[in-house]
Amino acid sequence: MTHNDKSMLAAFGALLLAAIAYGAQNAGIGVPLLVGGGLLALGWAVAALGRSEGLSRVALPVLGMAMVALLIHAARGHAESHFAVFAFLACTVIYRHWLPVVAAAATIAVHHLSFNYFQQWGWGPICFTEPSLGKVLEHAAYVVAEAVLLVLLAERARKEFATGEVLASMAERLVRADGSVDFSALHLQTDDERAQKLLSALKQIERSIGEVRLSAESIGNAAQEIAVGNSDLSQRTEQGASALQQTASSMVQISSTVRQTADSARTADQLAHSAATVAQRGGAVVAQVVSTMEDINTSSKKIADIIGT
Structure with missing residues (x-):
C-alpha cells in the first residue's frame, strides 16, 4: 500500500x-x-x-x-x-x-x-x-x-516530482558516504530540462575544479623546485660560510706569520748591527797588530844594523 x-x-x-x-x-x-x-x-x-x-x-x-x-x-x-x-x-x-x-x-x-x-x-x-x-x-x-x-496541476506536479526524483538521485550519487564528491553523477541521462541545466552547471564546476587542481599541482611543483633551490642555496651558503671561516683562519695564521717574520727581521737587524760593531772592533785590532808588527820590523832592522856594525 x-x-x-x-x-x-x-x-x-x-x-x-x-x-x-x-x-x-x-x-x-x-x-x-x-x-x-x-x-x-x-x-x-x-x-x-x-x-x-x-x-x-x-x-x-x-x-x-x-x-x-x-x-x-x-x-x-x-x-x-x-x-x-x-x-x-x-x-x-x-x-x-x-x-x-x-x-x-x-x-x-x-x-x-x-x-x-x-x-x-x-x-x-x-x-x-x-x-x-x-x-x-x-x-x-x-x-x-x-x-x-x-x-494541469497534476501534470505539473508529476513533472516537478520527476525532477525532484532525478535531483535526489543526483544528490545521492554526488555525495559519497564519507562526504566526498563523486562527479560520476554527471553521466546520468535525463530528459528533464532543469536537471539538464543542473548537470551542465555541475560539469562546468567539475572543469573548474580540474583547472584548479592542475594549477595547484603546478604551484606544488614550483614550490618543490623552490624548496630544492633553497636547499641548494642553503648548502652553498654553508659552504661559503665555511670557506670564509677557513679564509679568516688563514688570515689569522698569515697575520701571526707576518708578526713572527717582523720579529725575526728585527732580531736579524740587531744581530747585523752587533756583527758590524764586532767587525769594526776586529778591524781596529788588526790595524793595531799591523802597526805593532811594523814597529817590531823597524826595531829588528835597527838591531840588525847594530849587530852588523
Whole structure:
C-alpha cells in the first residue's frame, strides 16, 4: 500500500463519517454504515492487494466518488453536500497523474446524470433537493472546469516530482558516504530540462575544479623546485660560510706569520748591527797588530844594523 493510497483511504474515512452524520440527521445511519463500510473495505482491499498504483489510482477515485454519492444521498441532496465532490476531486491530484482526476470526474458525472433521473422516477436514490437536468449540467460545468485545472496541476506536479526524483538521485550519487564528491553523477541521462541545466552547471564546476587542481599541482611543483633551490642555496651558503671561516683562519695564521717574520727581521737587524760593531772592533785590532808588527820590523832592522856594525 502506497502513501498516496493511504491518503485516499483517509479521505474515504472522512466521507464515511460525514455520510453517517448526515444520515443521523435525516433517514438514519443504516444505509451509510452498510454501503459506506462496504466501499471502504473494497477500497482498502484494492490498495492492499494492488502491486502498484496502476489499479488503485483509477479504482480508488471511482470508489471515492461513490462514497461522495452516498454522502449526497444521506444529506437528502442538500446543496452543501455537493461541495464534497470538489473536495474529493482535489484529493485525486495526490497521484500526480491526469487519469485519477478524469476517472473521478467521469464517475461523478455519471452519478449526477443517472441519479437525477432515478430521483425523478421515484426509485429511491437522491441527488438534488429538486431533480433537474439543468442542475446536472450546471454542476457538470463546475466539475469540468475544476477537472481541467486539476489535470494541469497534476501534470505539473508529476513533472516537478520527476525532477525532484532525478535531483535526489543526483544528490545521492554526488555525495559519497564519507562526504566526498563523486562527479560520476554527471553521466546520468535525463530528459528533464532543469536537471539538464543542473548537470551542465555541475560539469562546468567539475572543469573548474580540474583547472584548479592542475594549477595547484603546478604551484606544488614550483614550490618543490623552490624548496630544492633553497636547499641548494642553503648548502652553498654553508659552504661559503665555511670557506670564509677557513679564509679568516688563514688570515689569522698569515697575520701571526707576518708578526713572527717582523720579529725575526728585527732580531736579524740587531744581530747585523752587533756583527758590524764586532767587525769594526776586529778591524781596529788588526790595524793595531799591523802597526805593532811594523814597529817590531823597524826595531829588528835597527838591531840588525847594530849587530852588523
